[in-house]
Amino acid sequence: MADRIRGHDWAATPLGPVEAWPASLVTAVGIALGGVTPMAVFWGPDLVVLHNDAWAAVVGDKHPGALGRPAREVFPEAWDTLGPQFERALSGGGGVEVQDQRLVLDRRDGPEDAWFTYALSPVAGPDGTIAGVFNVAQETTRRVRAAAGLTASEERFRSFAENSADVLWIADPAGNRLEYLSPAYERVWGDRRELVMDDLGRWASLVHPEDRERAYVAMPRLLAGETLTVEYRIVRPDGCVRYIRDTGFPIRDAGGRLRRIGGIAQDVTAEHAREEALRASEEQFRVFAQAMPSHVWAARPDGQLYWFNEQVYAYSGAAAGTLDGTAWTGIVHPDEREEVERAWRRSHSTGGDYETEFRIRRADGAYRWFLVRGKPVRGGNGAVARWVGTCTDIDDRKRVMADLVRFNEALEVRIAERTAEHDRVWRNSRDLLVVVGVDGVFRAVNPAWRTILGYEPAEVVGRSYLEFIWPEDRVVTRTALAYAASNDDLTAFENRYRHRDGTPRWISWHTATEGDVVYAYGRDVTAEKERASALAQAEEALRQSQKLEAIGQLTGGVAHDFNNLLTIIRSSVDFLRRPDLAEARKARYLDAVSDTVDRAAKLTGQLLSFARRQALKPEAFDVAGCLRGVAEMLDTVTGARISVVPELSDAACFVRADRSQFETALVNMAVNARDAMDGEGTLTLRLACGVGKPAIRGHAPASGPFAAVSLTDTGSGIPPEVVGRIFEPFFTTKDVGKGTGLGLSQVFGFAKQSGGDVDVVSAPGRGSTFTLYLPETWPCASGEPRPTEPEAASGGTGQRVLVVEDNVEVGRFATQILEDLGYETTWAANADEALALLGQDGSGFDAVFSDVVMPGMNGVELAREIRRRFPGLPVVLASGYSHVLAQEGGHGFELLHKPYSAGQISRVLQRVTRRSPAP
Numbered sequence: 001m002a003d004r005i006r007g008h009d010w011a012a013t014p015l016g017p018v019e020a021w022p023a024s025l026v027t028a029v030g031i032a033l034g035g036v037t038p039m040a041v042f043w044g045p046d047l048v049v050l051h052n053d054a055w056a057a058v059v060g061d062k063h064p065g066a067l068g069r070p071a072r073e074v075f076p077e078a079w080d081t082l083g084p085q086f087e088r089a090l091s092g093g094g095g096v097e098v099q100d101q102r103l104v105l106d107r108r109d110g111p112e113d114a115w116f117t118y119a120l121s122p123v124a125g126p127d128g129t130i131a132g133v134f135n136v137a138q139e140t141t142r143r144v145r146a147a148a149g150l151t152a153s154e155e156r157f158r159s160f161a162e163n164s165a166d167v168l169w170i171a172d173p174a175g176n177r178l179e180y181l182s183p184a185y186e187r188v189w190g191d192r193r194e195l196v197m198d199d200l201g202r203w204a205s206l207v208h209p210e211d212r213e214r215a216y217v218a219m220p221r222l223l224a225g226e227t228l229t230v231e232y233r234i235v236r237p238d239g240c241v242r243y244i245r246d247t248g249f250p251i252r253d254a255g256g257r258l259r260r261i262g263g264i265a266q267d268v269t270a271e272h273a274r275e276e277a278l279r280a281s282e283e284q285f286r287v288f289a290q291a292m293p294s295h296v297w298a299a300r301p302d303g304q305l306y307w308f309n310e311q312v313y314a315y316s317g318a319a320a321g322t323l324d325g326t327a328w329t330g331i332v333h334p335d336e337r338e339e340v341e342r343a344w345r346r347s348h349s350t351g352g353d354y355e356t357e358f359r360i361r362r363a364d365g366a367y368r369w370f371l372v373r374g375k376p377v378r379g380g381n382g383a384v385a386r387w388v389g390t391c392t393d394i395d396d397r398k399r400v401m402a403d404l405v406r407f408n409e410a411l412e413v414r415i416a417e418r419t420a421e422h423d424r425v426w427r428n429s430r431d432l433l434v435v436v437g438v439d440g441v442f443r444a445v446n447p448a449w450r451t452i453l454g455y456e457p458a459e460v461v462g463r464s465y466l467e468f469i470w471p472e473d474r475v476v477t478r479t480a481l482a483y484a485a486s487n488d489d490l491t492a493f494e495n496r497y498r499h500r501d502g503t504p505r506w507i508s509w510h511t512a513t514e515g516d517v518v519y520a521y522g523r524d525v526t527a528e529k530e531r532a533s534a535l536a537q538a539e540e541a542l543r544q545s546q547k548l549e550a551i552g553q554l555t556g557g558v559a560h561d562f563n564n565l566l567t568i569i570r571s572s573v574d575f576l577r578r579p580d581l582a583e584a585r586k587a588r589y590l591d592a593v594s595d596t597v598d599r600a601a602k603l604t605g606q607l608l609s610f611a612r613r614q615a616l617k618p619e620a621f622d623v624a625g626c627l628r629g630v631a632e633m634l635d636t637v638t639g640a641r642i643s644v645v646p647e648l649s650d651a652a653c654f655v656r657a658d659r660s661q662f663e664t665a666l667v668n669m670a671v672n673a674r675d676a677m678d679g680e681g682t683l684t685l686r687l688a689c690g691v692g693k694p695a696i697r698g699h700a701p702a703s704g705p706f707a708a709v710s711l712t713d714t715g716s717g718i719p720p721e722v723v724g725r726i727f728e729p730f731f732t733t734k735d736v737g738k739g740t741g742l743g744l745s746q747v748f749g750f751a752k753q754s755g756g757d758v759d760v761v762s763a764p765g766r767g768s769t770f771t772l773y774l775p776e777t778w779p780c781a782s783g784e785p786r787p788t789e790p791e792a793a794s795g796g797t798g799q800r801v802l803v804v805e806d807n808v809e810v811g812r813f814a815t816q817i818l819e820d821l822g823y824e825t826t827w828a829a830n831a832d833e834a835l836a837l838l839g840q841d842g843s844g845f846d847a848v849f850s851d852v853v854m855p856g857m858n859g860v861e862l863a864r865e866i867r868r869r870f871p872g873l874p875v876v877l878a879s880g881y882s883h884v885l886a887q888e889g890g891h892g893f894e895l896l897h898k899p900y901s902a903g904q905i906s907r908v909l910q911r912v913t914r915r916s917p918a919p
Contacts, residue, residue: 001033001051001052001053001056001067002033004064004067005029005033005050005067006018008067008068010068013048013068014044014045014046014048015043015044015048015068022125022126022131023126024123024124024125024126024131024132025041025043025123025125025131025132028041028043028123028132028134029041029050031134032050032051032052032055032134033052034052035052035054035136036054037054037136037137037138038051038052038054038055038057038058038136038137038138038139039051039052039054039055039134039135039136039137040052040055040134040135040137041123041132041133041134041135042071042086042132042133042135043123043131043132043133044131044132046070046071046072047070047071047072047086047132047133048068048069048070048071049066049067049068049069049070049071049074050067050068051066051067055135055137058116058137058139059074059105059107060105060107060108061106061107061108062074062105062106062107071086075103075105077104077105077106077111078103078104078105081101081103082103085098085120086120086133089120089121089122089130089133090122090130090133091130092122092130094122095119095120095121095122096119096120097118097119097120098116098117098118098119099117100115100116100117100140100144101115101116101117101118102114102115103115103116110458111458113141114139114141115139115140115141115143115144115145116137116138116139116140116141117137117138117140118135118136118137118138119135119136119137120133120134120135121133121134121135121136122134161180161182162182162183164182164184164264165184166182166184166264166265166266166267167181167182167184167185167188167189167264167265167266167267168180168181168182168184168262168263168264169181169182169185169262169263169264169265170251170260170261170262170263171260171261171262171263172260172261173223173258173259173260173261174223175219175222175223175261179260187267188234188242188244188265188267189206189234189236189242204216206234206235206236207232207233207234207235208232208233208234208235208241210233210381211231211232211233211382212232214230214231214232214382215230215232215246218230218248222248222249222250222261223261225250225252225258226250227247227248227249227250228247228248228350229245229246229247229248229350229351229352230245230246230248231243231244231245231246231268231351231378231382232244232246232382233382241269242267242269243267243268243269243271243272243382244265244266244267244268245265245266245268246263246264246265246266247263247264247265247266248261248262248263249261249262249263250262272378285388286307286309289309290309290310292309292311292390293311294311294390294391294392294393295308295309295311295312295315295370295390295391295392296308296309296311296312296388296389296390296391297309297312297328297374297388297389297390297391298386298387298388298389299325299374299386299387299388299389300386300387301383301384301385301386301387302348303325303344303345303347303348303387304324304325305323305324305325305328306324306325308323308328312391315360315362315363316331316360316361316362316363317362317363318331329341331360331361332358332359332360332361333358333359333360333361333367335359336358336359339356339358340356340358343355343356347374347376351376351384352376353373353374353375353376354372354373354374354375354387354389355371355372355373355374356372357369357370357371357372357394357398358370358372360391368393368395369393369394369395369398370391370392370393370394370395371391371392371394372389372390372391372392373389373390373392374387374388374389375387375388375389426446427446427447429446429448429521430448430451431448431521431522431523431524432445432446432448432449432452432453432507432520432521432522432523432524433445433446433448433520433521434446434519434520434521434522435517435518435519436465436481436517436518436520437516437517437518438481438485438516438517438518439464440464440465440466440478440481441462441463441464441465442460442461442462442463442464442465443461443517444457444461445457445460445461452505452507452524453468453497453498453499453500453505454499454500454501455468455500465477465481466478468497468498469495469496469497469498470495470496470497470498470504472496473495473496476495477495480493480495480509481518484511484513484518484520485513485516485518486513487513489510489511489512489513490509490510490511490520491510492508492509492510493508493509493510493511494506494507494508494509494525495507495509504526505524505526506524506525506526506528506529507522507523507524507525508522508523508525509521509522510522569593569596569597573593576590597899600899617658617660618656618657618658618754619656619657619658619659620654620655620656620777620778620779621654621655621657621659622652622653622654622779623653623654623655623687623689623707623709623774624648624649624650624651624652624653624687625652626659626662626663627646627648627666627685627687627709628646628648630663630666630667631644631646631685634666634667634670634683634685638670638671638673638674638679638683639674639679641679641680641681642674642677642679642680642681642682642683643681643682643683644670644683644685645682645683645684645685646684646685647684647685647686647687648685648686648687649687649689651689652779653687653689653707653776654776654777654778654779655707655754655774655775655776655777656775656777657750657754657774658750658754661746661750661754662750662774664746664750665746665747665750665751665772666709666711666772668744668746668747669711669744669747669770669772670683670711672744672770673711673713673715673768673770676713676715676716676717676718676767676768677713677714677715677716678715678716681713681714681715682713682714683711683712683713683714684710684711684712684713685709685710685711686709686710686712687707687708687709687710688707688708688710689705689707689708689776690704690705690706690776691704691705691706691707691708692704692705692706693706693756693757693773694759696757696758696759699757704775704776705775705776706756706773706774706775706776707773707774707775707776708771708772708773709771709772709774710769710770710771710772711769711770712767712768712769713767713768713769714767715767715768716764716765716767717762717763717764717765717766717767717768718760718762718763718764718768719764720763723760723762726744726760727744727745727747727748727758728745747770747772751772751773751774754774754775755774755775756772756773756774756775757773758770758771758772758773759771759773795821795822795906796818796821796822796823796906796909796910797822798822798823798824799823799824799846799847799909799913800823800824800825800826800844800845800846800847801818801823801824801825801826801845801846801847801848801849801909802825802826802828802834802837802838802845802847802848802849803815803818803825803826803827803828803849803850804828804829804830804831804833804834804848804849804850804851804854804859804862805827805828805829805850805851805854806829806830806851806854806855807851808829810851811827811829812827814849814905815827817902817905818849818905818909820902821902821905821906823909826845830854830855830856830857831850831854831856831857831858831859831861831862831865832856832857834848834850834862835862835865835866835869838866838869838870838873841870842866842869842870842873845873846874846913847873847874847875847876847909847912847913848862848863848866848873848874848875848876849876849878849905849909850862850863850875850876850877850878851877851878851879852877852878852879853879859877859878859879860877860893862875863875863877863893874894874912874913875893875894876893876894876895876896876905876908876909876912877893877894877895877896878895878896878897878898878900878905879895879896879897879898894908894911894912896908
């Protein structure tokens with residue numbers, strides 16, 4: 001490290017060149033480099049690091065990069081702990097000394113727990129102020145962990161000892177002092193308070209006098225390091241005698257040195273009592289043994305077998321009374337004979353129970369497995385009087401257990417494989433896998449977090465999901481987690497997580513809950529969202545393009561048809577200007593102009609009907625009755641070679657619509673059918689009442705009731721690629737000059753504006769069925785016809801009319817027409833000017849004739865204001881287009897449709913002025 005410090009470019013650091021270093025810094029660095037203990041110097045406001053070789057070993061992979069860097073950059077993961085300690089040392093509050101401080105450091109293969117004992121001592125600079133910190137450190141990780149392990153080991157032993165039914169004891173290696181005695185002592189011996197823990201002799205004094213020698217003889221062997229069992233009696237303070245089987249054993253350290261003597265003392269009083277009872281009645285034992293289904297045997301104290309029950313002879317085929325120890329060994333499987341002998345010797349030498357498994361030959365030569373158990377039967381002096389045991393056939397169970405062992409082994413292999421598979425899935429999954437508590441804290445996350453969101457798993461675990469959620473999605477995510485925690489599994493729940501770079505990522509989640517833990521996997525659907533958004537934008541652009549194309553087609557068609565009509569009008573006007581034109585020809589040209597204007601008005605009406613801006617005059621009428629009248633008219637429209645077949649019921653079916661437009665729609669559909677049948681075929685007219693409207697062109701169905709008027713032809717049908725366009729304006733499959741393409745558009749617009757729809761079912765070669773759906777209604781309460789009014793005079797008689805028109809040419813022409821018809825006119829360019837001319841009482845005028853579409857207050861609003869101010873003053877409205885009129889008709893006012901004739905305006909004005917009360 002001295003070489004590294006000399007070779008470091010200190011001029012590029014806040015410390016500057018070495019030559020400029022203060023003496024206190026040079027001294028501190030010299031002390032650190034000369035020491036074998038980990039030492040470091042932290043100098044300046046940034047606490048630049050200089051350290052010796054021993055300190056480098058402590059920080060692991062941070063060496064050699066830590067040299068010359070600020071401490072905060074070297075220990076960012078532990079600065080929450082170290083920062084305040086350095087600050088206290090620098091603030092003049094004295095040095096800092098820490099014992100076994102736990103720090104989580106990134107120093108080798110990632111974050112790891114480490115413990116250190118270290119001191120931070122302030123170092124003064126040239127001016128006497130504290131300029132740095134001298135650090136002496138020692139890693140204590142191994143000692144802390146060893147101490148923790150020892151504590152855990154002692155806690156496990158104490159838990160076992162405190163709950164054991166036997167007496168556990170520990171004495172010093174010389175056998176003089178008792179160091180530990182478990183609580184079970186009080187149940188067996190008596191109150192522990194009477195026992196002096198430092199006096200092992202007090203405990204030994206409770207041994208029955210007759211058994212003390214046997215107990216004392218065993219002590220030297222135990223002190224010599226043997227493990228042995230001694231049985232003796234004790235006399236409790238209350239005089240009760242208990243039989244004890246005490247097993248002692250040496251306790252050695254890692255080097256094999258004897259540190260203590262331990263033992264387990266068992267109360268075998270009940271067992272001894274049972275053996276005494278057996279000894280008291282040998283005959284009863286034998287009777288009992290003969291009755292047992294298992295093999296029963298007895299052996300002398302030295303272990304020699306001398307008696308077997310009848311089941312043993314029946315199984316082995318030996319003659320009764322012929323079996324002894326040698327004969328018995330002869331029928332044991334040769335492979336287990338040595339183990340049988342060893343087990344016998346162990347049990348005989350220790351006086352403990354005998355238990356082992358081996359195979360015994362049956363009379364037919366087959367071997368079967370037996371569980372052999374034996375117990376020593378002791379006499380009154382505690383010595384073994386005999387051995388008694390049983391042999392239980394476990395061959396079938398042994399085979400089952402072998403199969404079970406193989407099954408368990410296979411199961412363990414499968415579990416290991418499945419665990420490995422799950423680990424691979426966890427590590428290699430391209431989706432986010434998480435385990436999160438119902439409190440929202442991540443318990444575990446897979447490595448895909450690094451790929452998808454830019455976070456290492458260690459950065460996520462232990463933190464709340466709210467730290468990563470996009471702010472706008474926190475509330476909905478909190479609600480979703482509550483649902484998931486209540487076992488309401490989420491499917492395809494989407495929210496946004498914040499990537500490390502600050503951008504959002506859309507994640508689609510699926511969850512499953514167990515207890516207070518939610519398991520979830522999330523798929524990154526950000527790209528899908530972006531593609532869907534791009535697709536939606538493209539579709540919107542396509543729709544806008546289609547709209548523009550339709551507008552272009554509409555304007556082109558209108559221009560074409562109106563140019564044809566204007567050609568007729570202009571040509572006729574040119575001829576009418578000739579002074580030498582004959583009266584007959586003049587009348588013919590005037591009729592041509594009038595007819596052309598009517599055709600233009602009809603064309604405009606079809607356009608407005610398609611646009612649902614036609615001012616309708618709805619009324620309730622019987623569809624069936626109307627269709628009967630229209631059927632006769634359709635014969636004329638379709639021609640003689642087309643048979644019109646009405647299929648109508650006698651029941652009345654009322655709708656509320658503009659009857660004239662309804663009949664026009666029927667005629668347009670009939671004309672379309674006629675052209676499809678090339679003038680020959682059958683046209684069937686049907687009516688269905690009280691039906692529902694199906695889903696048409698993607699619109700939702702409606703339950704109704706609707707009246708369905710259907711026209712079915714036997715024509716050529718409509719190709720599938722054309723069906724979707726037949727209601728477009730100016731779209732037609734007819735030859736040029738044989739149709740405008742507005743007939744079906746008028747039907748569509750009328751149906752929509754009347755609250756219904758029109759549907760078509762067709763296939764090439766199978767004809768077509770057009771169905772017009774109109775909402776049904778109740779018939780009017782009164783069927784009285786409106787009273788007819790007498791025909792108005794052809795002109796005015798000086799009535800005063802206020803003309804309101806914002807268009808100069810139209811306003812000038814309207815006033816001229818009215819003056820020529822005998823009216824006195826005043827012209828207002830807008831509604832405000834009109835109201836000013838009307839004054840306070842409106843007495844200067846007999847009627848108001850106003851356009852509807854005007855800037856500012858429109859004609860309908862003006863008419864309402866005039867009705868409010870001057871209830872007796874009639875108002876006549878005129879318009880060629882108005883969405884307001886299309887929605888509500890004339891709003892209760894007289895209405896003239898542009899273009900209007902002089903006769904029409906005169907008749908309307910005569911009618912309203914005649915109805916108005918005299919001033």
